[in-house]
Amino acid sequence: MTTSAEQEGKRRGRRPAGADTKNALIEAAREVFTEQGYEGATVRAIAKRAGVDPAMVNHWFGGKEGLFAQSVLQLPVDPAVIANEIASGDINTLGDRVVRRFLTVWDSTGGGQFAALVRSVAGHEMAVHGLRDIFLKQIFMRVAAKTGADNAMFRATLVASQLIGMGMVRYVAKFEPLASNDIDTMAAAVGPTVQRYFTGEIASPS
Amino acid sequence: MTTSAEQEGKRRGRRPAGADTKNALIEAAREVFTEQGYEGATVRAIAKRAGVDPAMVNHWFGGKEGLFAQSVLQLPVDPAVIANEIASGDINTLGDRVVRRFLTVWDSTGGGQFAALVRSVAGHEMAVHGLRDIFLKQIFMRVAAKTGADNAMFRATLVASQLIGMGMVRYVAKFEPLASNDIDTMAAAVGPTVQRYFTGEIASPS
Known part of the structure; x- marks a missing residue:
């Protein structure tokens, strides 16, 4: 064609x-x-x-x-596709969906892609700026905008903090049992955190 | 003397x-x-x-x-001291205390110490093992043991995931506004997550 x-x-x-x-x-x-x-x-x-x-x-x-x-980041999936997938569907199961989506992508490379991402962020100012645009603006801000919650940018950075930390413990530090737990177990444990960061009560900076 | x-x-x-x-x-x-x-x-x-x-x-x-x-890790504070500080006091404000304690230590070096920690963990198997012993066994397991909750090791790794991610976003990626928010704001936002990981309902691996 x-x-x-x-x-x-x-x-x-x-x-x-x-x-x-x-x-x-x-x-x-x-x-x-x-x-x-x-x-x-x-x-x-x-x-x-x-x-x-x-x-x-x-x-x-x-x-x-x-x-x-x-x-540069060699992400296997288009961020816009992830954003649309996450933002569509029941707003009350947002946290669960986000945790599952990210773990599925990262697990598929045995964590190698996440580890490479961390190395690039730790080493390059450039990667940090790019990642901020991709994860925060493209994905989380889009989702937060859909939920209509206040403090969208603070919420987005909180979500990023839990997802990045989950990846660090699972793929880089490999602390057990978190490193080997299946995605259902992880979604049940971490999903409510992400859900609260997106839609729960989060105080503005004082 | x-x-x-x-x-x-x-x-x-x-x-x-x-x-x-x-x-x-x-x-x-x-x-x-x-x-x-x-x-x-x-x-x-x-x-x-x-x-x-x-x-x-x-x-x-x-x-x-x-x-x-x-x-090797050049931590400014003895892990046992942190564990005792965190474990003593009201069990219902555990999450708040943990977030404040870690941010206070890490903020005191402008995040430089946290960033060095991440570099050492990303680069050395050795640092990972040491960090697991220090953070999980010395600090979080001790606290989790005090709360008497089941799944102590899974809870400890979940707490570590949120704290490490908070450090990554605040000191390494420097995503705003999380990077600049004061400790009160951070404790109000992230404290309940850590509290739930320590004392809330967390399902065992299926």
């Missing part, structure tokens, strides 16, 4: 918008993010380096955050 | 049990833990390397865990 994006690519005499374009963008993104940092890197500069139309970044990655997620 | 420990040290013709002895043990411990790993290193071997009596390890550090905490 030839997409309109591919036709556009050919019309302009650039690379076709297939897997080649996607890979070229990922390679170029790694270079430009490394050179310019997360804030400094622009979609335009990355597309230019890859020799493709800037529109291809939105087409394949939904924007700069998505491209960063899949190039 | 001359302590009985110092007199003992002099009697045996070894170094006096003052700051010199303490520093010699810390230096020797760093070497022996690095060479032998946490499990392999013995109090006897460390004392021998330092040229002091093995009893000095208990005298100054309360044992192998305490020596590891102050040599």
